[in-house]
Amino acid sequence: MTEMVYGTVAARPGEPVLPRWWRTVDRWSLSAILLLFGIGILLGLAASPPLAAKNGFEPFYYVKKQAVFGGAALLVMFVTSMMSPKLVRRLGVLGFFIAFAGLALLPVFGTDFGKGAVRWFSLGFGSVQPSEFLKPGFIVLGAWLMAASMEINGPPGKLYSLVLALIIVAFLAMQPDFGQAVLVLFGWGVMYFVAGAPLILLIGLAGAAVFAGTVAYQNSEHFARRIDGFLSPEVDPTTQIGYATNAIQEGGFFGVGVGEGTVKWSLPDAHTDFIIAVAAEEYGLVLVLFIIALYAVVTVRSLFRLMKERDPFIRLAGTGIACLFGLQAVINMGVAVRLLPAKGMTLPFVSNGGSSLVAGGIAIGMLLAFTRSRPQGEMSDILRRSWR
Amino acid sequence: MTRTPLRPLARVLEARAKGENPDAIERENIRLRHERMRDRMRVRAESRLLMMAVMFVMLFAVVGARMGVLASTEPSEPRASAGGESIVAQRADIVDRNGRLLATNLVTNALYAQPPMMIEPARAARELAKIFPDLDEEELVEDFTGKRKFLWIKRKISPEQQQMVHDIGEPGLLFGPREMRLYPNGRLAAHVLGGAGFGREGVHSAEVIGVAGVEKAFDDYLRDPANGGAPLELSLDLTVQATARRVLEGGMKIMDAKGATAILMDARTGELVSLVSLPDFDPNDRPVPLTEGDPSDSPLFNRAVQGVYELGSTFKVFTAAQALEMGVAAPGTMVDTQGPLRWGKFRIRDFHDYGSEMSLTDVIVKSSNIGTARLAQQIGGDRQRVFLERLGLTEPTPVELVEAPGIAPLLPARWSELSTMTISYGHGLSASPLHLAAAYASVVNGGCKVAPTLVRRAPEPGCAERVISEKTSRTIRGMLREVVTRGTASFAEVEGYAVGGKTGTADKPRPRGGYYEDRVIATFAGLFPAHDPDYVLIVTLDEPTVSALGEAQRTAGWTAVPVASELIRRVAPLLDMRPEIEPGPAFGVKLTGN
Numbered sequence: 001m002t003e004m005v006y007g008t009v010a011a012r013p014g015e016p017v018l019p020r021w022w023r024t025v026d027r028w029s030l031s032a033i034l035l036l037f038g039i040g041i042l043l044g045l046a047a048s049p050p051l052a053a054k055n056g057f058e059p060f061y062y063v064k065k066q067a068v069f070g071g072a073a074l075l076v077m078f079v080t081s082m083m084s085p086k087l088v089r090r091l092g093v094l095g096f097f098i099a100f101a102g103l104a105l106l107p108v109f110g111t112d113f114g115k116g117a118v119r120w121f122s123l124g125f126g127s128v129q130p131s132e133f134l135k136p137g138f139i140v141l142g143a144w145l146m147a148a149s150m151e152i153n154g155p156p157g158k159l160y161s162l163v164l165a166l167i168i169v170a171f172l173a174m175q176p177d178f179g180q181a182v183l184v185l186f187g188w189g190v191m192y193f194v195a196g197a198p199l200i201l202l203i204g205l206a207g208a209a210v211f212a213g214t215v216a217y218q219n220s221e222h223f224a225r226r227i228d229g230f231l232s233p234e235v236d237p238t239t240q241i242g243y244a245t246n247a248i249q250e251g252g253f254f255g256v257g258v259g260e261g262t263v264k265w266s267l268p269d270a271h272t273d274f275i276i277a278v279a280a281e282e283y284g285l286v287l288v289l290f291i292i293a294l295y296a297v298v299t300v301r302s303l304f305r306l307m308k309e310r311d312p313f314i315r316l317a318g319t320g321i322a323c324l325f326g327l328q329a330v331i332n333m334g335v336a337v338r339l340l341p342a343k344g345m346t347l348p349f350v351s352n353g354g355s356s357l358v359a360g361g362i363a364i365g366m367l368l369a370f371t372r373s374r375p376q377g378e379m380s381d382i383l384r385r386s387w388r
Numbered sequence: 389m390t391r392t393p394l395r396p397l398a399r400v401l402e403a404r405a406k407g408e409n410p411d412a413i414e415r416e417n418i419r420l421r422h423e424r425m426r427d428r429m430r431v432r433a434e435s436r437l438l439m440m441a442v443m444f445v446m447l448f449a450v451v452g453a454r455m456g457v458l459a460s461t462e463p464s465e466p467r468a469s470a471g472g473e474s475i476v477a478q479r480a481d482i483v484d485r486n487g488r489l490l491a492t493n494l495v496t497n498a499l500y501a502q503p504p505m506m507i508e509p510a511r512a513a514r515e516l517a518k519i520f521p522d523l524d525e526e527e528l529v530e531d532f533t534g535k536r537k538f539l540w541i542k543r544k545i546s547p548e549q550q551q552m553v554h555d556i557g558e559p560g561l562l563f564g565p566r567e568m569r570l571y572p573n574g575r576l577a578a579h580v581l582g583g584a585g586f587g588r589e590g591v592h593s594a595e596v597i598g599v600a601g602v603e604k605a606f607d608d609y610l611r612d613p614a615n616g617g618a619p620l621e622l623s624l625d626l627t628v629q630a631t632a633r634r635v636l637e638g639g640m641k642i643m644d645a646k647g648a649t650a651i652l653m654d655a656r657t658g659e660l661v662s663l664v665s666l667p668d669f670d671p672n673d674r675p676v677p678l679t680e681g682d683p684s685d686s687p688l689f690n691r692a693v694q695g696v697y698e699l700g701s702t703f704k705v706f707t708a709a710q711a712l713e714m715g716v717a718a719p720g721t722m723v724d725t726q727g728p729l730r731w732g733k734f735r736i737r738d739f740h741d742y743g744s745e746m747s748l749t750d751v752i753v754k755s756s757n758i759g760t761a762r763l764a765q766q767i768g769g770d771r772q773r774v775f776l777e778r779l780g781l782t783e784p785t786p787v788e789l790v791e792a793p794g795i796a797p798l799l800p801a802r803w804s805e806l807s808t809m810t811i812s813y814g815h816g817l818s819a820s821p822l823h824l825a826a827a828y829a830s831v832v833n834g835g836c837k838v839a840p841t842l843v844r845r846a847p848e849p850g851c852a853e854r855v856i857s858e859k860t861s862r863t864i865r866g867m868l869r870e871v872v873t874r875g876t877a878s879f880a881e882v883e884g885y886a887v888g889g890k891t892g893t894a895d896k897p898r899p900r901g902g903y904y905e906d907r908v909i910a911t912f913a914g915l916f917p918a919h920d921p922d923y924v925l926i927v928t929l930d931e932p933t934v935s936a937l938g939e940a941q942r943t944a945g946w947t948a949v950p951v952a953s954e955l956i957r958r959v960a961p962l963l964d965m966r967p968e969i970e971p972g973p974a975f976g977v978k979l980t981g982n
Contacts, residue, residue, distance in 0.1 A: 150429065152418055194436050196429060248458040285459040289452055296448040303441040307434045310426060315433055323440060330447045337454040 021082050024372040029301050032294040033077070033349060033364055037070055039279075039291060040350035047264045047271040047278040048352055062271060062352055069354050073361030080365025081372070085314050088369050089140055092317075095362075096137025102130030103171050117175045131172060131180045132359035136321060136366055138168060139187050143317035146195045150312050158195065161188060179331075179345050183324055190323040191316045243267050244277035244336045248288075255284030271352040273344050276336045291350065292333065298364075299326030305371040318370035321363050479569065479596050480610045481619040482581065482603075484626040485661075485844050491581055491603070491671075494570040497550050497563040498594070499542040503532045506560030515556045516541065519549055532560075543586065544568050569596055569603075571671045577629050579690040580622070580663055580842060582790065583671040599674070600688070602842060604790040621844045623659035628652065631958050632662040636927070639951030640666055643910075643932035647684075649691040649821050650955060651926040655829045655915060657847045658838035660787070661923065661963070663822075665691040694791050696798055696818040697928070700892030700944070701876075702828075702913040703814030704760045705864060708752050709831050710775045711763045712860045719749045719863055723759040731806055736761050739943075752867045753875035755891065757813045764812030769803045772811065778837065778855050779827040781819050787840045795820055814892055821928045824913055829924045832868070832888075832915050835861040869918035879949040880914060882957045884967025888921075889914030889952070891944035896931065907931045910944035912952040916960065923963065927952040 015023075041063060048062035080088065102121065110118040111127075120127040142161040149157030165188040172181040193202065247263035250256060261281035264270040270278050280288050302322035309315040325348055332347040334340035346353055348360050395417050400410040482491040506512060509532035517525035520542060531539055544566060545553070553561055569584035582601020586594045597611075598604035606620055632650050640648040652662040669675050669687040678686045684695060711717045726744045729736040738756050751759035764772060776782055784796045797819040800807040810816040826840045835858055836851035856864075868888035872880045876891045892911040895903040911928045915921035932947035933940045941947065960967075 150425070152422055152425070190440065194433050194440070196432055196436075245458060248455065249461055252459050280455065280459065285456055288455050288459075292448050292452045292455070296445060299444045299448075300441045303437050303444070307437045310430055312426065312429065312433075315430075315437075319437065319440065323444070326444045326447070330444075330451060333451045333455070337451060337458055339451065339454055 017082060021372075024374070025081060025368055026301060026305060026371045026373075029298045029371065030081075030368060032297045034074075036291070036294050036349040037074065039287070039294075040275075040352070041066060041070065043275050043279050043282075043350065044271060044352050046259060046261065046282055047275055050265050051268075051271055065354065066352050066357070069357045070349075073349075073357040075361075076358055077361040077365035077368070080362055081368035083365075083369050085311070085317075085370060088366050089144055089313065089317075092137055092140030092366065093144065095133060096141045099130050099134040099137050100168070102128070103134055103168070106130065106171075106175065117177055119175050119177055126354045128355040129359075131175075131177060132356045133362070134168065135180070135183060135187065135324060136359070136363040138164070138184060139191070139320035139324065139363075140317050140366065142188055142191055143313050143320060146191055146316050147311075147313035150195070158192060161191070183328065186327055187320045187324050191320045194319045195312070195316055240267055240269065240274060241335070241338055244274050245338060247277040247281035248337065251281040251284045253285045255280070255282050255287070258282055269344070272346050273332065273351070274336055275347055275351050276333050280336075288333075292329075295326060295329040295348075298367075299323070299329075302367055302371050305373070308376050309370075309374075310376050314370045318367060321367045321370070325363065325367070478611075478613065478617065479567070479584070480612075480615060480617055482610075483619045483621055484624045484629075485621065485659075486625065487619075487621075488626045489572055490577060490622065490624070490626070491569060491571050491584075493567045493596070496544050496546070496566050496568045498540065498566045498589075499545050499550075499553060500538065500540045500562055500564060501532065502538055502560050502562060503534070503536055504560070506532055506558060508558065509533050509560075512556055512558040512561060515558075516553070516561075519552045540589075564590075564593070566594055567596055569672075573626065573630075574670050574672065575668050576626070576633060577624055577663070578668040578671045579665045579688075579692070580624060580660075580789070581671050583674040585674075598790075600791065601671075601690075601789055605788045622842050623654070623661060623844045624663070624842070625661050625962070627962050628959050629662045629664065631962060632955055633664045633666075633668075635955045635958055636664050636951065637666055639927075639954065640929065640932075643929055643934050643947045643951065645929040645932040645947070647691055647695075647930035648951075649695070649926075649928050650952075651692050651821055651825045651924075652955075652959065653825045653829055653838075653840060653924045653926075655833040655921045655924045656836075656838070657845055658826060658829060658840050659845055660840060660842050662959070663692050663842075665689070665693075665695075690789070690791055691928070691930070692821050692926075693785070693787065693789055694795050694820065695928075695930075696795060696820050697909045697911075698815050698818050698894040698897070699821070699824050699911050699913075699928075700814040700894035700909070701755045701757075702824060702890050702892035702911050703811065703817070704752055704755065705831060705868065705890050705913075706776065706779065706781075706827065707760050707763050707767070707772075707812040708748060708867065709856050709860055709864050710767055710772065711748065712863055713856045714767060714771070716766050717748045717763060719747065719867070721748050722746065723748055723751050723756075724762050725751065725756050725759045727758050729758045729761055729809075731809065734806060736809065749867050749870060752890070753870050755871075755876050760813045761809035764808050765805065767808075767812075769805060769808035772808050773803055776811075776817070778853075779830055780837070780839070781817070781823050781827055785820070785822050785826060785840050787822060788842045792822075797823060814894060821911070821926045824911070825924055825926045828913050828915065828926070830855045832861060832865050832921050832924065834858050865915070865918050865921065868915060872914075872918075876943075876945045877912060877914075877949045879945065880912065880953045880956075882916070882953050882960070884969045885956055885960050885965065886917035886919060886968070887914055887953065887956055888916070888918030889925075889949075891949060893943045893945075906933075906942070908942045910942065910948040912944055912948040914952055914956070916956055917965075917968070922965065925952055925956060927955065 044063045044066050045060065049059040052059050052061045106118050109121060111120055111122045112118045119131065120129050142164065145157030145161040148154045165184055168184050169181045172184065243263055243266050247261065259282065261278060263281050264278050267274050267277065276288060276291070279291065299322050302318060306315050306318045309318065328345055328348050331340060332345050346356060349357070395414065399413050403410040403413055479493055481489060484490055503509060510529055513525050513528035513532055516528055517523050523541070550563060571581060580601055582603040583599050584596050584603050585599045587597040588595045598607040602622065603610070609615065610620060632652060636648050636650045647666060649665045650662065651660065653660055667687045675687060677688055683689055689695065717723065722745045724745050725738065725742045727738055727741060736757050738758055742754055742756050746754065746756065746759060781797055782799060784793050797817060800816050807816050822840055826838055829838045830836065835854050835856040837853040837855050865888060868890055869886065871877050871890055872887050877889050880887045880889055890913050892913065894909045896907040896909055897903055909928060909930060910932050911926065914925045916923060927948045929948050929951065933942055934946055935941065936946055
C-alpha cells in the first residue's frame with residue numbers, strides 16, 4: 001500500500017562500502033602487507049640510525065620518515081583497494097601517462113643525487129622516482145590493451161603493449177636503470193604468458209636466451225669473468241655482498257639479539273637494499289623465513305585468487321602486479337644470499353623509502369582491488385565440471 | 389575493408405526475410421561466442437597462473453633454503469680481520485757470491501689519513517707540511533676537509549718521521565706497516581738488481597714486487613714462500629763490483645765519455661763477477677723513466693745488456709778464429725792487405741797503411757780491416773753467420789735480467805758479401821757488450837761455449853758445446869797476448885797478469901743514417917792471464933776523447949785500454965790471483981815450479 005502511494009523505497013545499490021570491502025578483500029594478503037610494513041619499521045629502528053648519524057639527523061629521523069610515508073602509503077592502499085576495477089583502470093591509465101611524462105622529462109629536470117643515474121625529481125622535502133609510479137600504471141595499461149585484444153574484432157593490443165614496454169625500457173636504460181627495465185619487461189612477459197602466449201614461442205625464447213648466454217660466456221671475456229666471479233665460492237668480505245653474507249652467517253637461526261648487530265655500521269645500503277641482512281643478523285633465520293613467507297602469501301594467494309577471475313583485464317593486471325611484487329622481493333633477497341649478481345633493488349614495504357613506499361601502496365592497493373572476490377559464474381564452472 | 393561473415397547466417401537471413409533488424413541477432417551471437425572464448429581462456433590462464441604460483445613458491449623456497457644454509461654455516465672469517473686479504477710481503481734477500489747482502493727488507497710504515505676522524509685538519513696539514521717539505525699544505529687542507537674518506541700521504545716513512553707524526557697527535561693520521569726493499573750498497577750493481585716497488589697495497593700490508601733487473605726476473609722465486617727465505621745467490625763479487633765501478637767512473641771522467649760499461653766474466657762458467665754500467669742510479673730511489681728523448685740517455689739504461697753497438701775490431705778475433713779452425717789460414721799465412729780494398733762503390737781502408745801483405749797474426753796485432761775482410765771473403769757469408777750464431781751473437785743473451793730477452797743483436801737485412809766483409813771487422817752487426825763478453829769467453833777458454841749468467845754456478849766438467857778446437861783457442865790466445873805486447877793494446881800490459889785482448893773503435897752511427905766523424909764507441913775485450921784465462925773483461929766507453937801527443941785521441945788503444953788495464957791491476961788481486969812475475973835475467977835464478 002505504502003509502495004503504491006509513495007513508490008518503492010529507493011533500492012540501495014549494494015551494501016555499505018566498508019563492510020562490503022571487508023567481506024570481499026583478501027584479508028590474508030592485507031594482513032601480510034601490514035605485517036611487512038611493521039617489520040620494516042622495526043628493522044628501520046635498527047638499520048637507519050647509523051645513516052642518520054652520518055647525515056647529521058637525530059637517530060630515528062629515517063624511522064619517522066618511514067612512518068609518515070608508510071602511513072600515507074597505507075592510506076593510499078586502502079583507498080585504492082576500495083575502488084572498482086574499472087575505476088582502478090581509468091585512474092591507472094591516467095596515472096601511467098602522468099608518470100610517463102615525468103619519466104620523459106627526467107633528462108631535463110631530474111637530478112642524480114650524485115649517484116650517476118638521473119632517476120629522481122627533487123621536490124625539496126623529498127624526491128620522487130617516476131619509474132616507481134610508472135610500473136603499476138604500465139601494468140594496468142598493458143593489461144587493458146591485452147584484454148582488448150581478446151575481444152572479438154578487438155585491436156592488436158598485445159603488439160601495442162609490447163611496443164609500449166620497449167619504449168619504457170629504452171627510457172629506463174637511458175637513465176640508466178636496468179633493474180627497473182628488467183622489472184617492466186618481466187611484467188609484460190608475465191601478462192603475455194597468462195594472456196596465452198604460444199608455448200612454442202616461450203620454449204624458443206628460453207632456448208635462445210640459453211644459447212645467447214652460452215655464446216656470450218664463451219666469447220666475451222668480460223661477461224665470463226663476471227659470471228665466474230659470481231659463481232666462485234670465495235666472497236671478498238669487504239664488498240657489500242661479503243658483509244651481507246657475513247651478517248647472515250653471524251645471525252644464525254635466532255640472531256645476535258636486538259640492536260646487537262654490526263652490519264648496519266659497515267653497509268651503506270643497510271636500510272634499503274640490504275635490510276634483509278640486518279634482519280638476518282639481529283633476529284636470525286626465524287624472522288627472515290617469516291618475511292619470505294609473508295611475501296609468498298601475498299604473491300601466491302593473489303595468483304590463486306586470480307585463477308578464478310573471469311575478466312581478462314583484472315586477471316592480467318592482477319597477475320602483473322603480484323608477480324612484480326614477488327619478483328622484486330626475490331631479487332632483493334637473492335642478491336643478499338648471493339643467488340643473484342648485485343643489483344640495487346629495494347625490498348617492497350620493508351626497505352626504507354619515501355615516494356617509492358607510496359608507489360608501492362598504490363600498486364598493492366590495485367592488487368587488493370583486483371583480487372577482491374566477485375561473482376564469477378562459479379555455478380557454470382561447477383555445471384561444466386559435472387558435465388564432463 | 390575486410391568483410392566479416394554474418395553469423396549465424398541462417399538466423400540472419402531469416403530475420404532479413406522477415407524485415408527484422410539482424411544486428412540484435414549478431415550481437416547476441418558475438419556475446420555468446422565471447423562468453424565461450426572467455427571460459428576457454430580462463431581455463432588456460434588457470435593452468436598458467438598455477439605454473440606462476442608454483443614458480444614463485446619455488447623461488448621463495450630457494451631463497452629461504454639458501455638463507456638457511458648460510459645461517460647454519462659458521463662465518464668464514466672473523467669480523468676483526470675483514471679489513472682485507474693478507475698480502476704476503478716476505479721477499480727473499482739477494483746476496484753476492486760471498487754471501488754479502490745486496491738486497492734485503494726493512495720494516496717501515498706507510499702514512500695515510502682518514503679525514504672523517506680528524507679533529508684539526510688544518511693544524512694536521514700544517515704540521516705534516518713541516519715534517520715532509522715536499523708536501524703542499526694547501527693541497528693537504530683541501531684533501532682533509534673535502535669529501536675524501538681515505539688517502540695515502542707517504543708510502544715509506546722513517547722511524548723519526550713516524551715519531552714526529554705521532555707527536556702531532558691527530559687521530560685521523562694512521563700508519564700501515566710496510567716492508568720495503570733496501571739496497572744497502574746504493575748505486576753498486578744498480579742495473580743488475582733493478583729495483584722493487586709496491587704491488588697490491590692494503591692498509592695492513594703491501595706486496596713488494598720487482599720492477600727491473602734480477603728483482604723482476606726472479607720475482608716469483610724471491611716471493612715463493614716454499615724457498616723458506618733462502619737468499620738468492622748472485623755470481624757478483626761485491627768488492628770487485630765496487631772496485632770496477634770506481635775505476636770505470638774515474639776512467640769515464642778522464643776520457644770525457646758520456647757512458648761506460650765494464651763486464652768481468654768468469655771465462656769458464658760464464659758467471660758475471662762484475663757488471664757495471666754508467667751512468668747509474670740508486671735502486672732505493674729509482675728515477676722515473678724518460679718519457680721523451682733517447683731512452684739510452686737515462687741512467688736506467690743498462691749499457692752492458694741493453695746497449696747494442698757496432699763493436700768494431702774486437703770482432704776480428706772471430707774471423708781469425710774461424711779462418712784458423714777451417715784451415716783457411718795458419719798464424720803465419722800471409723794475407724793480402726794492399727789497400728784500399730774496393731767493393732763496388734765501397735772502399736775498405738786501414739787506419740794505417742800496412743803494406744801489401746802481412747801474416748795472419750799481424751793482421752790481428754795491427755788490426756787490419758783489409759786483411760780481415762779478405763779472410764772473410766774466403767770463409768764465405770753463410771759459414772760466417774753459422775759461426776757467429778754458435779757464438780751466440782745473433783740472438784738475445786740468456787742472462788737472468790728481465791731486460792735481456794728483448795735485446796737481440798741487429799743483423800744486416802741481407803747477409804751479402806759486403807756485409808760479410810764488414811762484419812768480419814765488426815761493422816754492420818750490432819751486439820751488446822755482454823754478447824761480446826760471452827763470445828770472447830767461448831773463444832779463449834779452450835773453445836767451450838759459455839752462457840752468461842748472474843747466478844752463482846758450479847763449473848761444469850767437460851765441454852758441453854764446443855765452438856772451436858782447443859788448438860785454435862790456444863793460437864788465438866797467443867795472438868791476443870801479442871796485441872798487448874806489441875800491438876794496439878800496449879797500454880793494457882799489467883805486470884804479472886799476462887793480459888791479452890783486442891781493441892775495437894767504431895764510429896757511432898747518426899740517428900738519421902751515416903756515421904759521426906768524431907764520436908766513437910771504444911771497446912777493449914781482454915782476458916787474463918792469457919795463457920790460461922780465468923776472466924774475460926770487456927770495457928766499452930761511449931764517446932771518449934783524451935788529448936795525447938798533441939791531438940784528441942779517440943781510439944780504444946788510447947781510451948778503453950788504459951781504463952781496462954787499471955781495472956785489471958786493481959781487481960786481479962781481489963780475485964785471489966797472484967802476479968806471476970818472471971824474474972829478470974839478472975837474478976840468474978831459474979824458477980822450478982812454485
